[in-house]
Amino acid sequence: MYDMDVDLPGGSDFEDVTKLFAAAANDMDPEALLMTDTFSLLDAMSAFEIGEPRMDSGMVTESQQRPPFDPLAPMLPQEICWILDRAFACEMEWHAGASLTQTVHTLLYVHYLDDLNPDFITGHQRYLYPPDPRRPLELLSVVMRASVMALLKSCDLAWRELSKGKVHDVEDWLGEKSEVSLLEGISADFVLRKVDDALTWLQYSNLSAQDVQLLHDRLLLRKTVMQLLKLTLPLSKKELRRLSIDARVLLQRIRSQSLTQPTPDSPAAFVFDPHISRRLACFMPVRIIDLPPQEQAWDHLSRLLDGWEELSHLLDNPCVSTWEIAGCLRIWSPRHEIHPAYLRSLSQSVVYDRGNVMGRLPPMWSVECFFQESVGCSYEAFLSKICIRNDSSALWLKKEIENRICKYTAADLRANSYNPPRRRRYFMKASLQWHEVFDLFLQLIPYCEPFDSEGQALVDVMPSIATMRRLAASREIILSGLQQDLYAREEVTIAYWYLSRILDAHLECIDQILNFDTQAREEMKIQLNFLTALQVMSMAMCAITYKQCTLPYQRTALNFVRRHKWAFKPEYEDLAPALPLPDLRRFVPEVEEMLSNGQYSPAQSFALAEDMLDSLEGLEGFASIWAEDRRAFFQGLARICIQLQALPASSADVAGFDLRRLKWVDRTHPWFPDLGV
Amino acid sequence: MSSSPIVYRQYTGESDLRHIMSLVQHELSEPYVIYTYRYFLRQWPHLSFLAYPDENSDPVGVIVCKQSMHRETRNRGYIAMLSVHRDWRKRGIASTLVRRSLAIMKQHGVEEVVLETEFDNSAALSLYESLGFIREKRLFRFYLNGKDAFRLVLVVPPGSEDQQDDIGIPSPIPPRPLFLAPPRMVPIPPLPYDADEASAR
Structure with a gap:
């Protein structure tokens, strides 16, 4: 290693090709550039100029001279x-x-x-x-x-x-x-x-x-x-x-x-x-x-x-919802920094590794959680109540659903360890995948022959469990878009509007599931209040920012389709409609209708949302030791509600509101702006 | 400083290269090697424009672009570099340079135009958004300095080659430099994506 300073990288058998290059260059026209077929921009950029100090890292300037290193120089x-x-x-x-x-x-x-x-x-x-x-x-x-x-x-x-x-x-x-x-x-x-x-x-x-x-x-x-x-x-x-x-x-x-x-x-x-x-x-x-x-x-x-410690606690909690809550809180909370890549990789390895989920559970455990953490019964009990006819098509559907639930649940959990932009792009795929599960459930329904009303209720609700996963993915796409500052002012209004529609659909699914008296009920109630608050806040933001939409309709429509290309994938065409459809034509009439309602008050909407978030105090659901973190997150959201209660109290006042008071840069909450004086 | 109208003209050849490099270079912490410029300018000279205060001056603004088929399905334009000398900003030069290149791209059937910019370059974001671009995705730690980037995209509707300006909003001119900082450079085995863009993420 002492010889390192005099060694030439790649050995010392170099040949001087200057003359050869000079001779070859004589045959070229001025400004000519030789490129091979596969020469790409990255090839061009990867070249560097010898002697240009910013590119040539081998150059030693006078000030960078240092004495030779002696590894055995004694130290205190x-x-x-x-x-x-x-x-x-x-x-x-x-x-x-x-x-x-x-x-x-x-x-x-x-x-x-x-x-x-x-x-x-x-x-x-x-x-x-x-x-x-x-x-x-x-x-x-x-x-x-x-x-x-x-x-x-x-x-x-x-x-x-x-x-x-x-x-x-x-x-x-x-x-x-x-x-x-x-x-x-x-x-x-x-x-x-x-x-x-x-x-x-x-x-x-x-x-x-x-x-x-x-x-x-x-x-x-x-x-x-x-x-x-x-x-x-x-x-x-x-x-x-x-x-x-x-x-x-x-x-x-x-x-x-x-x-x-x-x-x-x-x-x-x-x-x-x-x-x-x-x-x-x-x-x-x-x-x-x-x-x-x-x-x-x-x-x-x-x-x-x-x-590492958090991972040890997660391993204590074999519950998909708990992992989901812990993962989302880390992404949502502005005070949390993203984990180093090593931990994000390790967490993913723990979720699924060589046929084991959470290190020790079989993949079918995900299916168990899918039903247990929603309608509150084991998969075995679920199957015994919905009574699938003994038919090869039905059995194929059942197996396909199980496989997909295993695969997509692990993928969802792993995605919470992706870097935020990658996570957002993952949910664009997940949204379609969960909709395919929904569609498979719809295909399974005709083969179900429950013999009591409880069984029938389970048959009716099963597609909605998959839909909730799809809507959660769609919600995350928009919320992370807000968090990552993807929406320009022109687009924010539409983002809040479509978010509120997604949340509306999600709340309908939760209402349906709340009919089942299960151990998941407390978690469902938390979700119900949280998502309702978010929905109300989104609508209010939509009302407040509506007038900043000034681009021509053609440009707005082009950008809308591009922005929601994840929801316009051709694969959806072969499936049952994935409601709510991203239909820009509904945007203006819906917002206009809301604003024309004399009773509508953005300020009161935020007050209502604050009450809902406050009512979650003391509820734990599936949050386990992350209950305190989740409470802190809800409190943070409630604080934004308090701030935004100073927004116009009626739809009539919205027109006179100065939108420059909304502070988006360096805002305290990732999803909503602060309100300046 | 002259108050006469800015003159715009297409790239004419190697004699412009020195000026282009000088305009772009001083905005970058790690400069582009000359081959990067030549890669664009030799293949798409018609998409590069320079802005001059008058006929006898050195240029004060430049745009460098490319246009090719993306994954063999979409005709995609790419804005690689855009720079206006700091003494000549706030005059609409950057906006005009982009519009000039866009107009030529439209003549060649462009369907979308993309670029990357640092996530906190609000001047560049304002300029491009005023032209109809959206921030399609965020690119995590895209630059060598660990900063995120935004991928911006402009969807160009079919048949818009005759339209001079379908998004005609006069744009504020950025107070900060507009440039594409060097993306990470990686060794190049066969790539699983279109290597002809700085990032295919």
Whole structure:
């Protein structure tokens, strides 16, 4: 590795082709451009200019010169601690989406692990520096080496999860390793043993008790994080919880410790080289980034631990609705940050992995939940009441419905771990898929021969259970569109209008299901009030913003069709109508009718919504330990209602309302604007 | 600064390239390599326009586009770069440049026009929305700096090639630069999508 500076990437057997190129160029006309058949824009953009400092990451400017790195330069214990902390910052920044080259690979020890190996350290190297009891060589050859190995192995373990294809390389995370080893060929247990060896060495070292404690906590935190990453599927919720709690205790202790920062001339100051990419095999131009301050890095690690702990609680709750609630709250709540890609991938792996749902349940469990969490009876009881005729077509339909419920339920749950734009695009597909299930239920109905009214009621309601899933997907498409700022002012009104129609249809389904007295009743009531409040708020927003629709009808109609292309897919044409249809022709008459009603009051609508949301206080439904989070979310929505009660009190006043008072930029709620003075 | 009307003309050849690069380049943290410009300008020179304060000055605004079949089904235009010198903004130059390119695209049967812009470039969003574009989707961490982008799309109705302006609203001119920052660059094995756009997400 010492030779790295003089090595040419790709070897040294280059041939000078300048003359050849010059001769070939003589045959070209001025301005001619040679392109192969498959030459694409990305090919063009991937070229770079040698000597252009913004593109040529290999260029070393005067100010970037640094002394050669000596991996065995002695360090003080606190300098080692500082490096270990910054190594965590590197790792967290990689988890946050930066490349390894910008983060973990900037720690130069990563490239000099062999030099730290005590078996390879020569006598000459050992006596290069005068003996210093404050800076024992073992701090590097034992402590630093074990820590760096554990860091790399942690990245390797995370990389294996991330590369399963559940999150997207280059979008959610960056998988490029630039040909630097993440110790793929070394077992995690061996690395953990090296960390244990380092802990043992510390115990018997002559360092001060304070320094031992500082190093001990960092080594143990590194070990615990690696153990968390090492857990295999099906995840043991007990281990998950134990390790994440242990890590949290260590993290809190480390955060409370004060550490001496290395001086500018300390060798520790040269241990991280942000320009390392110039010496590595990189496909992408690497932007030099500033690593986050340590407190921020610890916050990132803390969020990772939160995610692991949350996963352990989810595994306690084999209930689709609970997973759904927890997943949606994370997306909906503005105060929650999106989980790092690693956790989003792991959560998806837990939902479905090699034929198991939630790590240990058979796929048919989803079908069980589908009925249990709506009409409140087991699938077996459901089948015994609807009495499907023993007919091959009916049995095919039944099997098809079961398969699709299994598949789509897992897909829905996994989608809550997608990044928000991907999640929205997923629901565009899910909306159609659930409608196909609805259609299959309709086809099954003629084969059902219930012998009592209860059985008949179940036959009548079963398509609506699938419809609720479709409408939930459609609702999420619009709400996430609002949250992601997809709607221009012109479109917002139509978005609220169609959202209110979707919610209307959803509420009808819930009313139908509420006829069944089941354990799902409390959850259904929560849904009823929440969605009613949302529906009332949407209509009021529609009324308030109606006058900002000024584009010509042709343009509005073109944009409407494009915006709702998910609802206009040709596949719908072969199915029963997916109500409410996205029919722009109904928009103007419906809103005009509402505004012409002298009794209609946007302000009172928000007051009514606030009352409904307040009435949810104390209800838990299927929220389990997320009940408090959901309550906080409802309260946030209620606060927006209070704010928007200052909107016009009657439809007559709407015309005079100054729309510039609606503040959309940096609003407090993802779905509704704030009201300015 | 001249108050005479801005002169617009199509890209004429390599001699314009230096000006185009200079206009676009200084807005970008990571510059485009010259081949990126040539990729567009050599293949679709008729879709690129430059704006001049007068006949003898250097250009102060530029638009660079392409037009091709998307997945062999849709005739799609793509606005790759749009830039107006900061001293010449708020004069309708960006809007006119887009309209000029759109007009040519319509003559060639364009069905939709797309582009990407940073999610917080409100000036660009206002400009394009005033021309009828919608934010079709958000692209997560699209740019090298980790920022999200919006994919904007303009649906062009059939038979609109004769219409000078079916969406004729005078647009406010953006106070901020309008440009396409470089998307992530990736190694290029055979791609499962149309690689002829900066992103097929």
